[in-house]
Amino acid sequence: MNEQDLGTRVDQANRTAVERMVEARPMLTTVAMAGEVIPGLGERQLLHAGPPIDWQRASGPLRGAIIGALLLEGWAQTQEEARSLAQSGEIDLAPCHHFGCAGPMAGVISPSMAVYVIENVTHGNRAFSNLNEGYGKVLRYGAYSSEVLAKLRWMNGAMAGLLKAALEEGGAAGESSEGLDMRALLAEALHMGDEGHNRNKAGSILFTKLLAPRIARVAQEREEAARVLAFLGDNALSVLNPMMAAAKAMADAAHGQEASTIVTAMARNGTDFGIRVSGLGEEWFTAPAATPDGLYFSGFSAADANPDIGDSTITETAGFGAFAMAAAPAIVQFVSGKPADAITATLEMYEITAGEHPHLTIPSLDFRGTPVGIDLRKVVELGITPRVNTGIAHREAGIGQIGAGLVRPPMEIFESALIAFDQRYG
């Protein structure tokens, strides 16, 4: 095919991919055990963030989260046992993305963890993410102390049970429900100073207020209802995980379009940054992940930082997060920079995207739609890589979050993907 014809074909495929991405309508329908609801998840399998990786190449926080999950599942009784088991190769490690999942930071999901279930009611695909643990020492940042595990047991037990009952309860008496509309929630949150990735303050309380009457109605114990409501409401990241699953459902809807150069996954495992492209099947294009620039918590510095980690870049893939930063000027207090930088970040992302989101708008840009649908061609042609807002993990297992900041994927993964695209379609 000549260059002009291919260009037209790619443009058409990209329009279709982006339209599918923005018209996907992800509804949060329930909470269920990962092992029961995620198709294909093995009994002795652990999912992790980013492209494929084994224990030997795994970074500190991912190793810590694997150790924690092995202890949580009871597959190991001590840290040492867990390390040996992980090293032995007996436990299968697989990317969340291979199972319709998206996990923040280390992103480890094991069979007895509870997951949010998202249904894209437009196209019929499903996606999943685990429950957010809040701040401090948490598994997703590689911490695995007994308090971390105790909290996870409560979350995956009592809290998950209450969330499941609340979500399946269907709202006010007699009202039927197809779930909570996560795209509508996000649209509202973007008008309330969130960007939906690193700033989810508004989204998390919108989420809490939607669940609150349902939880109050279904709870068998008042103290347990109060505990869950306080945990959801006080955690400014409560909505991050179901929103990541929503973004995964949106991005998956755009995947598999023949001849499309739209990026449908960006993900990091703490060692490598990987992308997938709509028209390039299941292949990952990877390169070493960079270390974020940002603000560090007291007592930590860039020297302590792990390279970029987590599936949360699915938010940028779906047209929000750093791409919607103009909606969230207050975020610069957390990730560094000035409010004007937040505007610049979004404006730059219009350069490398194929569309503007009809359902997600930014008030300060005169309600312009967010930039959506990263076009591999534009990234390489213009030399502009996607922007990412992210948390920063300590490089050692067992410590946790030490800051938050900004990062970009390595350019070479877009270049290798474009070479692969040209080989296949050129």
Next chain:
Amino acid sequence: MNEQDLGTRVDQANRTAVERMVEARPMLTTVAMAGEVIPGLGERQLLHAGPPIDWQRASGPLRGAIIGALLLEGWAQTQEEARSLAQSGEIDLAPCHHFGCAGPMAGVISPSMAVYVIENVTHGNRAFSNLNEGYGKVLRYGAYSSEVLAKLRWMNGAMAGLLKAALEEGGAAGESSEGLDMRALLAEALHMGDEGHNRNKAGSILFTKLLAPRIARVAQEREEAARVLAFLGDNALSVLNPMMAAAKAMADAAHGQEASTIVTAMARNGTDFGIRVSGLGEEWFTAPAATPDGLYFSGFSAADANPDIGDSTITETAGFGAFAMAAAPAIVQFVSGKPADAITATLEMYEITAGEHPHLTIPSLDFRGTPVGIDLRKVVELGITPRVNTGIAHREAGIGQIGAGLVRPPMEIFESALIAFDQRYG
């Protein structure tokens, strides 16, 4: 005193007034019956928004709200009886502001209505406001049908009881509480796209999420808890009333400073717009209220609009509302204009204010403090009147809200106040 000396004295007095206003820390401590908690409120007395007015000069929405309150109290059994009673002069009408209260729109508060109780823990003064009824046909816009009264009975009964128990419950088990910090809540809401007067979406869900665990903990009936949580969470104005009481507590703390030209109350009764000034005692300076410019709900136009009404201008008086509009670009969809106009509105208000709020900041203006403390002298010298965001009521009793928009007080009230100031201190 010569002009220069007076200028210095006024500057000093204004610094003190503004410092008291911004350092006031209004805590929401409980909910109680107006007749039991508002000092001096008579048994057969009704409070209303704005400066003093009698039935003869009252506008349609204020008359409607008075009729509704008389029916609610059982002092009249029919609309006709209520009108006769109001006309007879037997019922004492008095401004909310004379009783430490602030009431939105018609602002009618009667003895058996529940009120939020705000304690300014810095200076010890208290303020009150009734519970917000939500949208649609509501008493504060002059509607008084049986549904309006039935909802008020539920709010002042079951809902108020649950709010009181929740607020007095003191948070998590064993935790003592001095109440909910309304200034901290507002500061957070201004970083989430609210301006605190006409846009309270974020504040209302922050309010709901703070109350949710407490309500779940104290509720005797799960269905009632669910109903209250849904009512609070779905009403984007839930927090307006306690926030107005918080603003009243702030403004009152600045009142009564000898030789201060800071405006400590702006209020409208639907006929007149009135202000009070810190150094001018209890006197009101009034003139006919203007009609807001704005956006009308389907089927209504400016011809249907009542002149400006309500005590909610206490928010602008205390340095938020229209003064913080730069924080709320999305509000222009509701009150008219473009996002850039929201920035302009705030920038203009710095011209006529004596300070910048140390606790209320605006992300998009590089976290600059909101303009606070309207200086009478600057208003008159520069010919710039304060900006106000407001709801628009239908001019007839019994109908309700028909739009929202922007308005300014008449310049002549500032001119007459300045003349009075010069006579007293010049």
